[in-house]
Amino acid sequence: MSCLPGLGPWLVLLLALLSCLVAADCECGFVQDLPPAEGAGGKDGSADGRLLFTNMMESKFFELRNISRDGNWKRQQYNVSARAGRGEYGKAFAVQNVYTVAADGHGESVDDADAGPGEGIALVVGSTLVDDEAVPVAELASARKDMFFGSYRAGMKLTPVNGTCAAFFWYFNDTQEIDMEFLSREFDASKKLYPVNLVIQSEASRQAGYDASKTGTFKVVNLTFDPTEGFHEYRFDYLHNRVLFYADSKLLAEMNGTSVPSGPGHVILQHWSNGNSKWSGGPPKQDAVMTVSYVKAYFNSSDAQLQSTFAEACQKARDDDADSGGNGRVCRIPDVTASNASTGGTFFNTSDPNQPSSSGGGGADDSGSDSSAVHLSSTPTMAAVLLSMVVLMVYS
Numbered sequence: 030m031s032c033l034p035g036l037g038p039w040l041v042l043l044l045a046l047l048s049c050l051v052a053a054d055c056e057c058g059f060v061q062d063l064p065p066a067e068g069a070g071g072k073d074g075s076a077d078g079r080l081l082f083t084n085m086m087e088s089k090f091f092e093l094r095n096i097s098r099d100g101n102w103k104r105q106q107y108n109v110s111a112r113a114g115r116g117e118y119g120k121a122f123a124v125q126n127v128y129t130v131a132a133d134g135h136g137e138s139v140d141d142a143d144a145g146p147g148e149g150i151a152l153v154v155g156s157t158l159v160d161d162e163a164v165p166v167a168e169l170a171s172a173r174k175d176m177f178f179g180s181y182r183a184g185m186k187l188t189p190v191n192g193t194c195a196a197f198f199w200y201f202n203d204t205q206e207i208d209m210e211f212l213s214r215e216f217d218a219s220k221k222l223y224p225v226n227l228v229i230q231s232e233a234s235r236q237a238g239y240d241a242s243k244t245g246t247f248k249v250v251n252l253t254f255d256p257t258e259g260f261h262e263y264r265f266d267y268l269h270n271r272v273l274f275y276a277d278s279k280l281l282a283e284m285n286g287t288s289v290p291s292g293p294g295h296v297i298l299q300h301w302s303n304g305n306s307k308w309s310g311g312p313p314k315q316d317a318v319m320t321v322s323y324v325k326a327y328f329n330s331s332d333a334q335l336q337s338t339f340a341e342a343c344q345k346a347r348d349d350d351a352d353s354g355g356n357g358r359v360c361r362i363p364d365v366t367a368s369n370a371s372t373g374g375t376f377f378n379t380s381d382p383n384q385p386s387s388s389g390g391g392g393a394d395d396s397g398s399d400s401s402a403v404h405l406s407s408t409p410t411m412a413a414v415l416l417s418m419v420v421l422m423v424y425s
């Protein structure tokens with residue numbers, strides 16, 4: 030090895046990059062407690078009643094000034110016909126229906142570099158039809174599609190305007206989908222009635238014409254608060270043969286069995302209406318806004334490259350810690366309550382969402398303590414850099 034010419038400088042660079050990797054705190058992943066269940070033992074990723082996830086994606090929408098700068102999320106633009114969507118009207122998903130809102134703004138578009146911190150991202154369902162046939166609707170989807178077992182959390186404030194469906198969901202395809210859906214037509218302030226529809230779409234629900242209520246994987250749960258008054262955290266934990274649904278860290282329901290998906294997918298926020306009186310109702314008589322203050326996702330990636338990068342980074346951190354006997358490389362995920370759902374409380378990712386994401390150098394441009402765990406999403410670039418360096422070393 031040592032006789033290879035030109036190796037020295039590369040080795041120095043490699044070591045420098047590796048030391049960037051270990052600057053972060055959560056190299057050995059993220060843990061949370063698991064509610065106990067019969068028959069659950071190890072198979073669902075739990076050990077000692079704890080769940081471990083290797084990756085994270087945290088988005089502080091309340092601090093973001095321009096959504097198009099966040100490379101982790103893509104605003105969607107596509108049309109669905111009335112027939113294809115099983116509605117009375119079509120749906121016109123357009124990027125202008127997804128934008129950042131200022132703290133005092135009521136559905137007012139900001140997307141402005143000079144704006145101060147806001148409430149989050151607005152997803153709007155418009156009251157004026159497009160070409161007399163489609164409702165203007167909104168979708169924001171995660172760019173990455175490697176999100177497997179995980180805990181998926183969003184701070185949201187829903188619309189009181191009758192006639193929309195607000196959804197926070199995980200999606201692979203129409204028969205592998207985990208959904209929290211809020212129908213504003215079901216919200217009845219006079220009775221303090223605020224239901225949430227919890228759904229897993231599966232092969233069984235496809236056979237029932239995508240009516241999950243005819244399967245065991247549809248539950249309606251009454252929320253104990255008004256979801257249109259303020260921000261609350263909605264969450265689902267997608268595990269092996271098991272899905273747990275939460276609001277403000279309180280368990281709402283559990284579904285288990287063969288309908289639970291078994292592969293990777295992505296996370297989506299959606300606000301829509303198509304006039305179907307049995308579901309979304311509407312279209313709304315006035316523009317309806319749902320606001321998302323943040324998303325926190327802790328999950329295992331299906332990407333083999335990311336899995337091995339994680340294993341190596343964790344091993345390296347453990348080795349470094351060996352003399353201090355450190356067990357500090359695993360980060361415990363804190364719960365969010367109604368008191369901190371508007372900003373999500375503590376984040377592991379402390380980077381400024383208004384700075385462009387680093388490219389090429391992985392987390393290397395984030396200086397020191399400010400970069401806790403940032404590298405976890407940048408590992409593809411980091412891995413690519415390391416790989417190309419290894420190739421260069423071999424051929425130099």
Ligand SMILES: *[C@@H]1O[C@H](CO)[C@@H](O)[C@H](O)[C@H]1NC(C)=O
Nearest residue numbers: 073074080081082083178329
């Ligand atoms: C996530 O992956 C890690 C590392 O492979 C594993 O130990 C853990 O059990 C997995 N977690 C779940 C919930 O499957």
Ligand SMILES: *[C@@H]1O[C@H](CO)[C@@H](O)[C@H](O)[C@H]1NC(C)=O
Nearest residue numbers: 106107108121122159160163
């Ligand atoms: C959706 O339909 C509208 C109205 O027909 C049209 O203006 C728009 O370009 C379409 N958008 C896409 C993405 O096809």
Ligand SMILES: *[C@@H]1O[C@H](CO)[C@@H](O)[C@H](O)[C@H]1NC(C)=O
Nearest residue numbers: 095096097098139140141142
């Ligand atoms: C938001 O960012 C995009 C991409 O950088 C840019 O094209 C757009 O003009 C920005 N919008 C505002 C209002 O600054």
Ligand SMILES: *[C@@H]1O[C@H](CO)[C@@H](O)[C@H](O)[C@H]1NC(C)=O
Nearest residue numbers: 201202203204205232235292
């Ligand atoms: C979804 O994906 C699964 C696994 O690839 C497949 O078996 C199923 O048929 C797909 N469903 C749809 C509606 O395409």
Ligand SMILES: *[C@@H]1O[C@H](CO)[C@@H](O)[C@H](O)[C@H]1NC(C)=O
Nearest residue numbers: 191192213214215216217310
């Ligand atoms: C919403 O509108 C529908 C259709 O007009 C109506 O049946 C329903 O009662 C309304 N919901 C509430 C909570 O007012």
Ligand SMILES: *[C@@H]1O[C@H](CO)[C@@H](O)[C@H](O)[C@H]1NC(C)=O
Nearest residue numbers: 220222223224248249250251
């Ligand atoms: C929700 O509240 C309504 C009205 O009080 C009641 O009819 C319904 O059974 C409740 N649902 C559940 C799941 O408790």
Ligand SMILES: *[C@@H]1O[C@H](CO)[C@@H](O)[C@H](O)[C@H]1NC(C)=O
Nearest residue numbers: 066067068069271283284285
């Ligand atoms: C399956 O879910 C039900 C609640 O819907 C729960 O009572 C039961 O313990 C769960 N079973 C397993 C094996 O997790």
Ligand SMILES: *[C@@H]1O[C@H](CO)[C@@H](O)[C@H](O)[C@H]1NC(C)=O
Nearest residue numbers: 363364365366369373374375
């Ligand atoms: C949210 O606030 C609660 C106290 O209400 C606290 O225990 C928790 O750690 C906070 N969560 C986060 C993510 O900061």
Ligand SMILES: *[C@@H]1O[C@H](CO)[C@@H](O)[C@H](O)[C@H]1NC(C)=O
Nearest residue numbers: 086087378380381382386406
């Ligand atoms: C951390 O936040 C920055 C800025 O918003 C973002 O670019 C990066 O992807 C985030 N990293 C993770 C792991 O969530």
